[in-house]
Amino acid sequence: MPNLNDGVPIGEEAPLPMRNFITTATFYLSITLFVALLNTNGDEGPFMASGIKIGEVDQTSAIIWARLTENENYRLDGREWEKDDEALPAGLSIGDMQYSAVGSEGDIRISYWPTQSPSKAASLQWMPVNPKANFSVKYKLENLVPNTEYALRIEGRPNAGGSSSVEISGSFKTAPSRDEVAPVKFVLVTCHDFPRRDDLINGHYIYPSMLDRVDPDFLVHAGDIEYYDKPGPWAKTEALAYYKWDRLFGLPNFREFYRQIPSYFMKDDHDLLKNDSVPGDTYGELTWDRGIEIFNETFPMGELPYRSVRWGKDLQIWLMESREYRSANNSPDGPDKTIWGKVQKEWFFDTFANSDATFRIVINPNPIVGPDREKKKDNHANSNFTYEGDELRAFIGSQKNAFILNGDRHWQYVSVDEKTGAREYSCGAGSDIHAGGFKQSLRSSKHRFLRIKGGFLSVTVERDSGSPRISLRHHDVHGEVVNEDIFLSKN
Numbered sequence: 001m002p003n004l005n006d007g008v009p010i011g012e013e014a015p016l017p018m019r020n021f022i023t024t025a026t027f028y029l030s031i032t033l034f035v036a037l038l039n040t041n042g043d044e045g046p047f048m049a050s051g052i053k054i055g056e057v058d059q060t061s062a063i064i065w066a067r068l069t070e071n072e073n074y075r076l077d078g079r080e081w082e083k084d085d086e087a088l089p090a091g092l093s094i095g096d097m098q099y100s101a102v103g104s105e106g107d108i109r110i111s112y113w114p115t116q117s118p119s120k121a122a123s124l125q126w127m128p129v130n131p132k133a134n135f136s137v138k139y140k141l142e143n144l145v146p147n148t149e150y151a152l153r154i155e156g157r158p159n160a161g162g163s164s165s166v167e168i169s170g171s172f173k174t175a176p177s178r179d180e181v182a183p184v185k186f187v188l189v190t191c192h193d194f195p196r197r198d199d200l201i202n203g204h205y206i207y208p209s210m211l212d213r214v215d216p217d218f219l220v221h222a223g224d225i226e227y228y229d230k231p232g233p234w235a236k237t238e239a240l241a242y243y244k245w246d247r248l249f250g251l252p253n254f255r256e257f258y259r260q261i262p263s264y265f266m267k268d269d270h271d272l273l274k275n276d277s278v279p280g281d282t283y284g285e286l287t288w289d290r291g292i293e294i295f296n297e298t299f300p301m302g303e304l305p306y307r308s309v310r311w312g313k314d315l316q317i318w319l320m321e322s323r324e325y326r327s328a329n330n331s332p333d334g335p336d337k338t339i340w341g342k343v344q345k346e347w348f349f350d351t352f353a354n355s356d357a358t359f360r361i362v363i364n365p366n367p368i369v370g371p372d373r374e375k376k377k378d379n380h381a382n383s384n385f386t387y388e389g390d391e392l393r394a395f396i397g398s399q400k401n402a403f404i405l406n407g408d409r410h411w412q413y414v415s416v417d418e419k420t421g422a423r424e425y426s427c428g429a430g431s432d433i434h435a436g437g438f439k440q441s442l443r444s445s446k447h448r449f450l451r452i453k454g455g456f457l458s459v460t461v462e463r464d465s466g467s468p469r470i471s472l473r474h475h476d477v478h479g480e481v482v483n484e485d486i487f488l489s490k491n
Contacts (some may be wrong), residue, residue: 005443046104046156046209047072047166050246051255054172055300057218057262058309062172063300067110067136068129068156069248072166074101085233086284087240094239094379099194099247102230106165110139110151115171118151118331128159128215133244147176147312152259163420171482172262173217176312178357184311187214188363190222190268190407192430194248195232198477200294203251204476206430206456211257213479214458217311219261220319222407222427223365228283228291229275236284238294245298259463264297264309264319267292267376268365276378278328292324308345308351314468315461316488317358318348322365329377333387337367339380340388349395352402358468358489366408368392369415369424371444373437379408398412400490403472405457410440412457412474414449414485426473427457430478449474449483464488 040228049069056063078098079089088094095102107128115122129135146151152170157163176182188212198205210216226244228235235241247421248254269276272291273283281288296300305321325341338345362368369383380389396402397420404424412428429435432454443450453476460471467488472481 004398025075032101034287044158044166045070045072046158046327048154048156048168049101051250051258052168052170053249053258053265053300054152054155054170054260054262056302056307057172059172059175060144061140061142061178062144062150062262063302064110064139064141064154064170065298065300066110066139066154066156066168067134068104068106068108069246070095070104074099081232083231085231086299097243097269099250101135101246101250101388103129103131103242103246105129105131105135105384106159107157108137109157109407111143111155112141112150113314114145114248115151115295116377122271126157134246134294138300144174144175147180147182149173150443160284167199169261170259172260175309176387178313180309180312181314181463182312183460184216184315185216185218185458185460186218186317187216187309188222188405188407188425188427188457189430190365190427191224191410191434193225193230193270193434194244194251195226195230196210196431196434197251198431198433199253201252203253205253205474206255206454206479207253209475209477209479210259210456210458211409213475216261216458219257219263220317220363220405221263221265222405223266224408225265225267225321226268227270228268228273228286234284234449236287237315238290241286241291241294242298245294250399263300265301266321266363266365266407267295267305267323271275271295272323276329277323278326278378279324292294306340306347308353308355311461314358314463316355316360318352318360318362320344320348320364329384333384335387337385338388339378339385345388352395352399359403359470360478361403361405361459362396362406365406367406367424367426368396368404369417369446370420371415371442371446372380372409373442393417393420393422401470401487403470407461409437410435410454412449412451412453412455412483413447414472414474414483415446416448418446425457425474427455428474429454430456430477448485451482453477453482455482 003441046068050067053065107126111123138214154168155164156166326339327337366379367381410429435454454475
């Protein structure tokens with residue numbers, strides 16, 4: 001990511017008057033879609049049909065992702081995909097297909113400032129998008145102030161120079177300092193794709209629901225964000241993989257959410273190649289390594305796929321990588337068989353045990369406690385990863401104020417491992433149409449809650465009369481609370 005540190009130092013004045021920088025974006029529900037952007041150069045473009053993403057926020061930094069497109073919105077007309085399409089129809093390009101958002105060359109500039117102090121605005125230099133990274137750029141903003149709300153202005157223009165053709169407003173809040181007592185709210189989602197969206201025009205209900213009902217400080221996406229190995233089309237080429245990402249994040253509900261909520265993205269098998277994929281696999285023309293590259297180009301990722309973020313005195317989260325370092329699913333179980341890999345696992349044991357955060361949460365793309373379906377073979381809740389699964393459950397269960405959150409499963413649940421006491425919360429699929437794969441008749445003694453529907457999970461950490469407490473809530477797709485657990489910290 002060679003372009004992360006370019007730009008004007010924090011504190012320098014932007015070259016343009018900041019009073020004109022803040023644009024209130026109004027979104028219109030219509031057949032033509034709605035967008036949080038201001039077109040300042042007529043219909044010439046370029047535009048930002050894929051929106052922006054704000055990622056990897058900590059106390060002093062954030063990564064901003066943006067992409068330029070030929071059109072203002074993804075294309076509603078065009079040729080529809082057939083169920084069995086694995087390649088573009090003969091004689092057609094991506095731009096001829098329905099829901100396409102073809103990339104465009106041009107430049108992007110970011111301006112940012114503390115919301116309460118617009119006089120401290122900084123403006124980064126114009127930067128050309130990278131055609132080899134799907135016409136996107138990433139900026140790393142550094143030297144930010146902890147627990148501070150920032151405003152963003154992202155501009156695009158033709159690479160020949162001239163005035164802006166498009167602007168998007170955004171915002172985010174940095175994490176509180178590690179010793180600061182501050183309330184924190186975040187949400188966890190998993191498993192949603194373009195075909196299984198609730199609203200054909202605007203997208204998944206969970207996104208406006210999370211804004212309206214929770215207003216989180218950040219989101220964690222636990223993976224299976226999109227599915228290469230589902231029809232319409234089957235993404236067996238680089239071009240079709242990019243196409244699927246572009247149309248998904250072109251949905252109005254996505255664009256509105258991600259421009260104002262910082263997010264941490266995790267990947268799972270469907271985001272790389274195909275179901276249960278492991279290192280060395282291929283999917284059509286896509287290789288494992290290229291799948292990882294495309295994911296990293298599409299999201300505001302840092303250097304390592306596993307990382308930990310502290311949000312004040314009372315919360316620290318660990319975001320685990322479950323695909324890049326794993327053994328083959330069918331290899332013999334034992335001390336050397338792994339999903340996390342030796343280096344990541346040692347890092348987790350050390351940092352988790354030595355953290356002084358009141359509440360500690362490990363977030364894994366896949367289950368650790370489960371139970372899972374018997375036929376599944378690729379996670380710690382499955383019998384063929386018993387050794388490492390037992391190791392993780394024993395360790396996490398021995399830690400006070402520790403919780404496991406996971407994605408991947410298309411149902412919501414709370415489970416407690418009967419041997420170790422490790423407690424796990426699965427957020428469930430992102431839409432009701434995407435839910436399934438389990439049933440109430442399979443409810444076991446591990447389950448404290450089980451619901452075969454879509455929705456999301458919210459976590460609130462706050463103090464009640466000086467005592468830290470954590471609230472974990474399952475929500476349906478409309479934001480209604482369907483399960484709630486509240487715990488006071490254990491000394």
